[in-house]
Amino acid sequence: MQPDTGVKTVDENLHVLFERALGDEPATPPGDLAREAMAEGSRLRRNRRLLTGGSAAAAVAALVTIIALNVTAPGGESVQVAAVPVPGATTACVAPASRSVTSVAIYLSDTITDEQRLIVQQTLSTAPAVRDFRYESREQAFEKFKDLWKDSPDFVKSVGPESLPESYRVELVKPAFYPAFVAQIKRLRGVQDIVGTSCPDGAGQQEGK
Amino acid sequence: MTDVTDVVSSDDSFTTVRARRWGRTRRQDRLAQDEEFTAFVAATAPGLRRTAYLMTRDWHLAQDLTQIALAKMYSAWPRLWKTANLPAYARKVLLNALFDQRRRRSDGELVVADLPDRADRRPDDGAELQVALLDALASLPVRDQAIVVLRHWEDQSVETVAEILGVSVSVVKMQNMRSLARLRAILGEDFARNS
Numbered sequence: 001m002q003p004d005t006g007v008k009t010v011d012e013n014l015h016v017l018f019e020r021a022l023g024d025e026p027a028t029p030p031g032d033l034a035r036e037a038m039a040e041g042s043r044l045r046r047n048r049r050l051l052t053g054g055s056a057a058a059a060v061a062a063l064v065t066i067i068a069l070n071v072t073a074p075g076g077e078s079v080q081v082a083a084v085p086v087p088g089a090t091t092a093c094v095a096p097a098s099r100s101v102t103s104v105a106i107y108l109s110d111t112i113t114d115e116q117r118l119i120v121q122q123t124l125s126t127a128p129a130v131r132d133f134r135y136e137s138r139e140q141a142f143e144k145f146k147d148l149w150k151d152s153p154d155f156v157k158s159v160g161p162e163s164l165p166e167s168y169r170v171e172l173v174k175p176a177f178y179p180a181f182v183a184q185i186k187r188l189r190g191v192q193d194i195v196g197t198s199c200p201d202g203a204g205q206q207e208g209k
Numbered sequence: 210m211t212d213v214t215d216v217v218s219s220d221d222s223f224t225t226v227r228a229r230r231w232g233r234t235r236r237q238d239r240l241a242q243d244e245e246f247t248a249f250v251a252a253t254a255p256g257l258r259r260t261a262y263l264m265t266r267d268w269h270l271a272q273d274l275t276q277i278a279l280a281k282m283y284s285a286w287p288r289l290w291k292t293a294n295l296p297a298y299a300r301k302v303l304l305n306a307l308f309d310q311r312r313r314r315s316d317g318e319l320v321v322a323d324l325p326d327r328a329d330r331r332p333d334d335g336a337e338l339q340v341a342l343l344d345a346l347a348s349l350p351v352r353d354q355a356i357v358v359l360r361h362w363e364d365q366s367v368e369t370v371a372e373i374l375g376v377s378v379s380v381v382k383m384q385n386m387r388s389l390a391r392l393r394a395i396l397g398e399d400f401a402r403n404s
Contacts, residue, residue, distance in 0.1 A: 014342075014357075014361040014389075015361055015362060015364070017338060017339045018263055018339070018342070018358070018361065018362040019362075020339040021340065022259050022262065023339075024268075025258075025262070025268070026268055028254075028258070033254050033275070033276065033279065034246060034247040034250035034254075034279070036276060037246075037250060037276060037279035038246065038280075038283050040276070040280035040283070041279070041280040041281065041283025041284040041286065042283070042284070044280060044283075044284035045283075045285075048284065110287060111288050113288060
């Protein structure tokens with residue numbers, strides 16, 4: 001206990017009276033309480049995520065409209081996270097890549113706070129290396145994922161939006177900026193992973209479907 | 210268009226590996242988090258419910274508010290579960306739920322302080338004093354009720370109460386003194402002598 005004003009000793013009987021007032025306390029099953037709180041809490045979390053995802057996407061959309069009207073939109077949905085080098089496919093993107101990187105996926109941590117997300121977004125909107133960027137929510141990632149795996153519904157069922165990270169999809173002004181850009185971004189809290197994609201000329205501008 | 214198909218399939222494998230990896234670590238993490246949460250509920254819920262009851266005089270409402278507070282805590286659990294001062298934070302969330310509930314309720318109805326009425330029928334019997342105390346407490350502004358209950362039921366330090374309510378230490382001290390004076394005025398000298 002901290003040093004007090006002395007009021008407390010005068011009114012020590014308050015505690016006793018409160019205790020008596022609690023005398024008719026009904027019993028509750030504690031196990032149910034935790035389970036119900038977890039169910040309701042998960043629902044709240046989902047709603048909040050939809051909300052932040054939606055507003056971030058709207059903010060990015062507005063930004064894109066303002067700054068990047070004359071710039072080609074980021075490439076087709078699926079080319080952005082290509083992982084395995086595709087030999088012979090001259091227009092295919094390669095990821096993870098460390099050379100000639102033209103677009104970057106910044107995966108956000110599972111525990112990122114709204115504030116940290118905002119800082120990432122602000123950093124991206126002011127970074128000179130960034131030509132264009134957009135936010136991709138778990139739901140959008142999942143939509144993409146569902147589309148890619150539409151032939152394996154069981155696998156899709158086993159995944160769910162919460163298995164996929166949120167991300168920012170960034171188009172760089174030029175590949176030479178990539179190392180400095182990574183160094184800048186990986187310092188930010190809430191950033192889980194940065195994956196560069198190398199797209200030979202034109203690949204990033206193709207429609208993915 | 211074959212190029213595009215290749216691209217799509219390479220995206221497949223990358224996303225798949227990523228999804229599997231995330232899925233696995235997240236499941237383990239979530240399991241540990243949920244265990245911690247269940248233990249936290251077992252340790253914290255009874256205290257929350259009692260505090261809410263003292264301020265609402267309604268066990269059902271106290272239970273509902275506790276439930277709301279715990280659900281809110283769980284919704285932020287990945288960020289919260291490793292923080293140090295969970296019990297104080299839980300009180301903050303509970304009280305915010307309670308303040309919200311008061312605000313909603315008072316939107317629809319005019320709350321008339323029933324102070325004069327209470328003062329007229331001072332308890333003459335010690336057994337009723339605890340009932341009179343909760344009635345008298347209910348006549349205080351809701352934040353002052355919180356200060357009195359946190360200080361004198363939960364025995365929280367002035368500093369902790371200040372942190373929970375987001376006010377300064379001097380506000381807690383001042384309002385606590387005023388509230389006690391007011392309770393004494395309503396309940397009479399019995400209050401000071403009793404027990």
